[in-house]
Amino acid sequence: MGKKRKMPGLNTSSTADISFMLLIFFLVTTSMDTDQGLARTLPKPPEDDQLNNEIKVKERNILNIRINKDNYLLIGDDYSTLEDVKERAKEFIKNADNRPNLPELKPKKIKGLGKTMMVTENHVISVQTDRGTDYGVYFAVQDALVAAYNELRDELAKEEFGYRYEFLTADQQKAIREVYPQKISEAEPKKYGGQQ
Amino acid sequence: MSRFNQSGGREMPEMNTSSLPDLIFTILFFFMMVTTMREVTLRVKFEKPVGTQLEKLARKSSTSFIYIGQPTDALRGQFGTAHRIQINDKYAEAPEIYDYVNEERGELAEADKPFYTVSLKVDHHTPMGIITDVKQVLRKAYALKIMYSANKKQ
Numbered sequence: 001m002g003k004k005r006k007m008p009g010l011n012t013s014s015t016a017d018i019s020f021m022l023l024i025f026f027l028v029t030t031s032m033d034t035d036q037g038l039a040r041t042l043p044k045p046p047e048d049d050q051l052n053n054e055i056k057v058k059e060r061n062i063l064n065i066r067i068n069k070d071n072y073l074l075i076g077d078d079y080s081t082l083e084d085v086k087e088r089a090k091e092f093i094k095n096a097d098n099r100p101n102l103p104e105l106k107p108k109k110i111k112g113l114g115k116t117m118m119v120t121e122n123h124v125i126s127v128q129t130d131r132g133t134d135y136g137v138y139f140a141v142q143d144a145l146v147a148a149y150n151e152l153r154d155e156l157a158k159e160e161f162g163y164r165y166e167f168l169t170a171d172q173q174k175a176i177r178e179v180y181p182q183k184i185s186e187a188e189p190k191k192y193g194g195q196q
Numbered sequence: 197m198s199r200f201n202q203s204g205g206r207e208m209p210e211m212n213t214s215s216l217p218d219l220i221f222t223i224l225f226f227f228m229m230v231t232t233m234r235e236v237t238l239r240v241k242f243e244k245p246v247g248t249q250l251e252k253l254a255r256k257s258s259t260s261f262i263y264i265g266q267p268t269d270a271l272r273g274q275f276g277t278a279h280r281i282q283i284n285d286k287y288a289e290a291p292e293i294y295d296y297v298n299e300e301r302g303e304l305a306e307a308d309k310p311f312y313t314v315s316l317k318v319d320h321h322t323p324m325g326i327i328t329d330v331k332q333v334l335r336k337a338y339a340l341k342i343m344y345s346a347n348k349k350q
Contacts, residue, residue, distance in 0.1 A: 015217040019224055026227035035253035035315055037345040045335045067324075129324040136245045136320030138327075139344055143247035150249055186331070 038142055042186050061103045063092045063125045065141060069132030073141070082140050089148035093180060095120050112175020113160055119179055126185040145184055152180050240265035240282045242319035247346040253315060258308040259343075260300040262293065264326060265319035279322045281330065290329040297337040315343040 065085065066074040073080045075088050095102035103123035109116045125145055129138050150165065153176050157165040161172055168176065242265030253259060263282040267275040280287045283296045301312045314334060318327060334342060 012214070012217065016213070016220055019217055019220040023220055023224045023227065026224065026231055030227055030231045035256065035259070035343070035345055036250040036348060037253065037315065037343040038247060038249065039251055039313075039341070039343050042331060042335050042340040042342060044340065045338070129328070131323060131325030131328065133324040134320065135318050135322040135324055135327055138324055139245040139247065139320065139346060142344065143245075143249055143346075146249040 038139070038146060040142075040184075040186055057122070057124055058104070060101060061120075061122045061124060063089065063123070065125065065127045067127070067129045067133045067137055067141065069130040071134050071137045073137075082137070082144065085141055085144040086148045086151070089125060089145050090152055092125070093120060093123060093148065093152060108178070110175050110178050112171055112178070117179055121181070124183050124185050142184070146182075149180055149182050153177070156180065236261075236263075236282075236285050238263065238282070239268060239271060239285070239287060240280055240319070241268045242266075242317055242322075244317060244345055244347050245320040246349045248349050250346055250348055253313070253343060255308070255311050255313070258304055258311045259313045259315050260297065260339075261315050261317055262330065263317045264322050264330070266321075279319065279326055281326065290326070290333050293330060293333045294337045297334065297339045301339065311341070312339060313341040313343055314339050315345050317345045 064074075064076060068074070073082065073085070075085065080088065092102055095105055098105055098118075103120040105118040106121050107116050108119040108121060127138065127141055127145075153165040156179055157163060157168055157172070157176050160176070161168055165173060165176060240263050242263060260283075264279060265282075266272070266277050266279055267287075275287070281290060281293070282288065283293060288296070297314065301309060304312060316327070316330070331342070334340070
């Protein structure tokens with residue numbers, strides 16, 4: 001038996017290079033983009049026996065926004081532009097002056113606020129398009145509608161709690177949402193120009 | 197005056213780099229975790245619309261994507277310029293989405309199924325007719341949560 005030999009240390013200087021290569025591979029293939037967009041819920045498909053049994057909504061409770069194939073906008077009965085959508089929608093949803101041509105206000109008890117508020121509970125905003133309408137325009141309208149809701153909610157949140165909507169607790173947000181529920185209809189499109 | 201200029205005196209000690217691999221590995225693991233590899237090659241090109249009120253997609257794992265737009269430049273000669281729907285790696289017609297959605301949802305765990313979302317990545321010039329058809333098929337397939345994918349306005 002000779003002298004006990006010492007095990008030579010493994011040369012690990014290239015480990016860094018190897019892991020660098022892996023790192024660069026993942027750096028290149030990574031797409032950190034988090035998908036963003038507007039979330040929507042489609043209505044359930046109509047049952048056969050329900051086909052002609054559409055829900056009746058009072059005319060004053062509907063805000064129709066129509067876009068034709070040339071991307072012209074019609075809000076209610078007026079020709080309009082994209083910039084107007086938000087203001088019109090806000091006016092419609094809130095109906096601050098209780099006007100007869102805007103949705104009816106109904107008292108609703110909001111638990112989170114501890115009081116009863118007048119709410120346009122049954123309002124519906126419906127966006128109808130032609131088959132030739134540009135998706136970009138449709139999207140811009142949808143975006144403006146969401147903006148209208150968000151601004152109204154922000155206003156109310158500031159009034160009631162002193163903070164913007166996004167900074168409220170979940171319960172407070174729920175209370176605000178009860179006052180301004182988002183009701184954008186994704187109903188079936190109609191081809192108009194011809195028969196309605 | 198040779199106090200600062202000792203020739204042949206001490207040498208600069210070598211830096212110990214034995215922890216360098218650990219460091220790199222840490223970064224490597226980070227990127228491995230956040231990476232989602234693109235599974236499909238795009239056959240349509242689309243420029244998403246811009247919006248201001250966007251939400252983030254919550255669960256990427258329980259989401260399917262449907263791309264709609266014009267064929268890419270390379271495929272334009274073969275397929276023309278009409279707007280097409282792409283699912284997985286190929287062009288499809290609207291009714292085929294029904295099977296696609298059911299298949300994708302079937303692969304999810306039972307607990308994730310209620311959160312199944314379809315993200316529509318659509319070019320802003322696409323006519324609504326195609327999107328309407330897609331939406332009708334999605335309704336029929338009971339894939340009711342959808343997302344209009346968009347870019348944030350700068």
